[in-house]
Amino acid sequence: MSGTETEEQRMIRQAVRDIASDYDWDYWKSHIENKEFPEEYWSALAEDGWLGVTIPEEYGGAGMGMLEMSIIIEELSRSGGQGGIIFVLTPVFGGISIERHGTEEQKEEYLPAIASGDLRFCMGLTEAGAGINTLNIDTHAERVSGPGGDSERAGGHEGDEFVIDGQKTWISGVENADEMLLVARTSEFDRSNPTHGVSLFLVPEPAEQDAITLTPLDVELPWFETQYQVDIDGLRVHEDRILGTEDGGLYLLWDTLNTERIAGAASAVGGGLRAIDLAVEYAGDREVFGQPIGAHQAIQHPLADAYARLMCAREMTYTASRKWDEGEDAGMESNVAKLVSSEAATRAADRAIQTHGGNGFTSDYEVFDIWQNMRLTQTAPVPNEMVRNYIAEHTLGLPRSY
Numbered sequence: 001m002s003g004t005e006t007e008e009q010r011m012i013r014q015a016v017r018d019i020a021s022d023y024d025w026d027y028w029k030s031h032i033e034n035k036e037f038p039e040e041y042w043s044a045l046a047e048d049g050w051l052g053v054t055i056p057e058e059y060g061g062a063g064m065g066m067l068e069m070s071i072i073i074e075e076l077s078r079s080g081g082q083g084g085i086i087f088v089l090t091p092v093f094g095g096i097s098i099e100r101h102g103t104e105e106q107k108e109e110y111l112p113a114i115a116s117g118d119l120r121f122c123m124g125l126t127e128a129g130a131g132i133n134t135l136n137i138d139t140h141a142e143r144v145s146g147p148g149g150d151s152e153r154a155g156g157h158e159g160d161e162f163v164i165d166g167q168k169t170w171i172s173g174v175e176n177a178d179e180m181l182l183v184a185r186t187s188e189f190d191r192s193n194p195t196h197g198v199s200l201f202l203v204p205e206p207a208e209q210d211a212i213t214l215t216p217l218d219v220e221l222p223w224f225e226t227q228y229q230v231d232i233d234g235l236r237v238h239e240d241r242i243l244g245t246e247d248g249g250l251y252l253l254w255d256t257l258n259t260e261r262i263a264g265a266a267s268a269v270g271g272g273l274r275a276i277d278l279a280v281e282y283a284g285d286r287e288v289f290g291q292p293i294g295a296h297q298a299i300q301h302p303l304a305d306a307y308a309r310l311m312c313a314r315e316m317t318y319t320a321s322r323k324w325d326e327g328e329d330a331g332m333e334s335n336v337a338k339l340v341s342s343e344a345a346t347r348a349a350d351r352a353i354q355t356h357g358g359n360g361f362t363s364d365y366e367v368f369d370i371w372q373n374m375r376l377t378q379t380a381p382v383p384n385e386m387v388r389n390y391i392a393e394h395t396l397g398l399p400r401s402y
């Protein structure tokens with residue numbers, strides 16, 4: 001627990017820990033093996049109001065901030081399972097984006113349903129041809145006139161519908177999503193105004209759309225969700241489903257990405273602490289030379305080291321959360337939190353495997369799965385190289401290197 005936590009924050013921590021304790025490793029293992037959404041877990045979080053933690057009370061949420069969201073994500077990850085992942089897709093990409101940038105109609109339509117657990121999101125950004133260079137995306141949306149009117153592509157700005165074509169990849173959880181936040185070009189790339197020309201669309205029932213074809217990817221990760229290649233061919237979307245402004249989607253996306261980084265950092269801190277908890281428990285039980293292996297300094301010190309790094313990463317995550325809650329630019333803190341937490345968590349999981357000896361590589365124990373998930377946080381949603389690029393350029397003032 002952090003020294004500066006309020007009584008309310010301590011209660012939140014305990015409340016979500018109590019919920020998560022009902023869902024053990026066997027529960028998660030079976031959901032991962034069967035690629036099944038954890039419905040009971042999701043409903044329990046919704047019933048107690050945690051999915052709407054940052055959603056304003058007038059839309060059915062708890063009206064709290066990113067700090068409380070971070071505490072929840074950390075505790076869910078520390079309790080095992082994939083609560084952190086659940087939060088990034090729906091409460092962050094759905095909830096925070098719409099809270100901050102939606103129209104009044106969009107807020108009324110989506111936010112209460114997110115808070116009640118009735119609406120789940122996925123996020124369609126990455127493209128094979130663009131990679132981490134979002135400006136290079138090729139999926140494009142063209143205005144046409146609406147149904148009943150001329151279905152020819154208008155090519156100008158007179159229509160009230162868009163037709164979207166393109167291909168996304170790595171898109172997680174489309175099979176469980178009621179909405180996809182889809183990133184597409186609405187104007188050609190213009191070197192003199194590079195951040196202009198991208199829009200965000202709210203696409204309903206993405207897995208049910210005739211114009212969308214899903215091809216599952218073969219990903220070696222212990223996740224209950226699948227990643228897909230998403231082919232989009234002639235998808236019609238009304239202009240009232242644009243989030244934010246037409247052509248101005250990148251600003252909105254970048255605003256939301258800081259919260260994604262904070263949420264990812266909180267999830268990594270919780271996962272790393274879970275690895276340490278399991279290692280400490282194992283080290284206390286396992287006897288080899290007539291005493292528990294945890295009595296040896298060679299086992300203790302690397303765990304103590306990993307714990308210390310996680311504590312620093314956690315404080316940075318909370319600092320970023322507080323800054324975001326105060327409406328300040330939290331870019332530097334969010335990036336630093338993401339960087340240090342992903343590396344601290346991977347290291348903690350690595351030491352937990354070492355503590356478990358050969359058992360660390362079996363599916364009877366959780367630590368190898370934790371390592372895979374923590375290692376992922378160095379690469380996705382944004383690779384640490386790009387985080388370092390951000391810090392070097394925007395905080396240290398060094399020239400842009402790419």
Ligand SMILES: Cc1cc2nc3c(=O)[nH]c(=O)nc-3n(C[C@H](O)[C@H](O)[C@H](O)COP(=O)(O)OP(=O)(O)OC[C@H]3O[C@@H](n4cnc5c(N)ncnc54)[C@H](O)[C@@H]3O)c2cc1C
Pocket residue numbers: 122123124125126127128130131132133169170171172173219221227376379380381382383384385386389401402
């Ligand atoms: C399990 C999983 C789930 C995902 N879920 C989603 C999702 O739901 N929605 C979605 O839109 N995307 C999703 N992604 C995609 C993820 O965000 C991307 O994989 C990630 O952003 C990296 O893009 P890339 O794989 O194309 O790597 P690339 O862009 O090809 O980069 C490859 C490597 O080169 C490095 N590199 C590239 N340019 C530079 C540079 N200028 N300086 C230094 N290094 C550089 C990168 O850091 C990286 O290490 C998911 C990915 C995974 C693995």
